[in-house]
Amino acid sequence: MSEIAxxxxxxxxxxxxxxxxxxxxxxxxxxxxxxxxxxxxxxxGFMNTGSCESSITFINxxxxxxxxxxxxxxxxxxxxSFIETSYLLLxxxxxxxxxxxxxxxxITSHCSIPDDMKxxxxxxxxxxxxxxxxGAMTNALAGFYPEVTPSSSEDVINEATARLIAVTSTIxxxxxxxxxxxxxxxxxxxxxxxxxxxxxxFASSTGGYSPDPDMVKALEMLLIMHVDHEQNCSASSVRxxxxxxxxxxxxxxxxxxxxxxxxxxxxxQAVMEMLSQIYESGKEPEAFIDMAxxxxxxxxxxxxxxxxxxxxxxxxRIIKGICMDILKKESIKDPLLDIAVKLEAQVLNDDYxxxxxxxxxxxxxxxxxxxxxxxxxxxxxxxxxxxxxxxxIAQWKEMINTPGIKIGRPRQVYTGNTxxxxxxxxxx
Numbered sequence: 001m002s003e004i005a006x007x008x009x010x011x012x013x014x015x016x017x018x019x020x021x022x023x024x025x026x027x028x029x030x031x032x033x034x035x036x037x038x039x040x041x042x043x044x045g046f047m048n049t050g051s052c053e054s055s056i057t058f059i060n061x062x063x064x065x066x067x068x069x070x071x072x073x074x075x076x077x078x079x080x081s082f083i084e085t086s087y088l089l090l091x092x093x094x095x096x097x098x099x100x101x102x103x104x105x106x107i108t109s110h111c112s113i114p115d116d117m118k119x120x121x122x123x124x125x126x127x128x129x130x131x132x133x134x135g136a137m138t139n140a141l142a143g144f145y146p147e148v149t150p151s152s153s154e155d156v157i158n159e160a161t162a163r164l165i166a167v168t169s170t171i172x173x174x175x176x177x178x179x180x181x182x183x184x185x186x187x188x189x190x191x192x193x194x195x196x197x198x199x200x201x202f203a204s205s206t207g208g209y210s211p212d213p214d215m216v217k218a219l220e221m222l223l224i225m226h227v228d229h230e231q232n233c234s235a236s237s238v239r240x241x242x243x244x245x246x247x248x249x250x251x252x253x254x255x256x257x258x259x260x261x262x263x264x265x266x267x268x269q270a271v272m273e274m275l276s277q278i279y280e281s282g283k284e285p286e287a288f289i290d291m292a293x294x295x296x297x298x299x300x301x302x303x304x305x306x307x308x309x310x311x312x313x314x315x316x317r318i319i320k321g322i323c324m325d326i327l328k329k330e331s332i333k334d335p336l337l338d339i340a341v342k343l344e345a346q347v348l349n350d351d352y353x354x355x356x357x358x359x360x361x362x363x364x365x366x367x368x369x370x371x372x373x374x375x376x377x378x379x380x381x382x383x384x385x386x387x388x389x390x391x392x393i394a395q396w397k398e399m400i401n402t403p404g405i406k407i408g409r410p411r412q413v414y415t416g417n418t419x420x421x422x423x424x425x426x427x428x
Contacts, residue, residue: 040411056394057228064311077318082223086390106162111187113167121174130175130382131260137171139253148248150400161393168389172382173200194219215373218322225315226384228391234258238392239399240408255392265381268363271303275336285343293352303364315362323365332372
């Protein structure tokens with residue numbers, strides 16, 4: 001017999017089924033709550049509300065576990081590639097050699113953007129934020145290519161998927177080149193995905209640039225870290241907008257807009273600003289830890305704590321490892337790394353942060369790696385978006401293939417005026 005939850009209201013008992021996930025996550029199905037009781041739930045920030053059932057990503061925040069389609073993140077970071085991991089999320093299984101070759105070819109063949117889109121980028125102010133350009137250009141794709149909706153054929157959806165993964169990196173690189181007044185570098189069919197992006201970013205029209213293999217490997221790993229993360233703000237935005245059945249490009253644009261916020265994708269920029277502040281002050285990190293613990297001080301430590309993780313963020317652990325390897329090189333040694341290591345060590349041994357379960361998150365070390373690659377701070381969130389693109393599309397595909405899916409429409413508890421008569425102008 002299935003488990004049920006009982007709710008007692010005014011001496012009347014109501015029963016609701018309990019849904020159990022494959023990892024024993026438990027949820028009370030309240031879809032009939034308002035119809036049966038006349039009540040709704042109120043859950044600010046949706047911290048206790050499940051918006052869907054999903055088989056894409058599993059997180060156990062208490063134990064620091066993150067798996068894509070059941071495969072532990074550390075295995076994918078060590079053995080997989082960004083394109084292979086993208087296939088995994090989009091299709092539910094690792095690809096065969098021929099399947100991997102096909103999706104790689106599909107993405108490579110869609111990397112270029114139309115000349116009119118290039119001209120659109122050139123018309124943005126040079127100081128325009130690259131996330132503004134990425135969002136605008138992604139939405140514009142619907143004007144250049146056939147719209148992709150839930151009723152589109154599988155072939156059309158697959159082509160749009162390859163195009164979105166491909167052109168995100170191209171638009172990002174072109175926006176960077178535009179900001180520094182240099183000519184765009186077109187994508188190369190002879191380079192792998194991450195190598196191609198770095199080449200479009202840092203090569204010049206006169207040549208002479210060759211991506212550092214260590215940096216290519218680091219970028220691949222960072223993209224894999226960011227591919228998906230359950231129903232976060234941006235993924236939920238893709239699903240909510242997508243539930244009204246607009247173009248896939250419009251739904252993805254909603255995800256880009258959500259990611260732009262400093263509480264989501266912009267957090268690694270805040271970490272770099274904090275580390276620079278500590279470095280420029282000449283003070284030891286301990287002084288800033290004391291400031292963070294002082295309730296009368298507005299200073300906050302960036303890069304610690306997470307809505308889901310109450311343990312060490314598994315992504316941060318992996319990123320820290322490769323960060324330590326790369327940034328210890330004499331050619332790119334960064335004093336901010338030493339500050340970050342000291343700061344982390346002191347926080348992890350401080351009862352104030354231990355009791356609050358504030359561990360380093362994915363943003364704490366990722367900015368240092370981006371900086372080592374030569375990526376400017378304002379581009380950090382764009383690189384996050386490049387990595388997250390396959391996850392957003394996977395979330396959209398899962399949503400449109402869910403039987404009985406409804407348009408997202410949260411309820412509210414109204415707290416405004418009761419019925420009030422209109423007052424004519426001459427009486428006000």
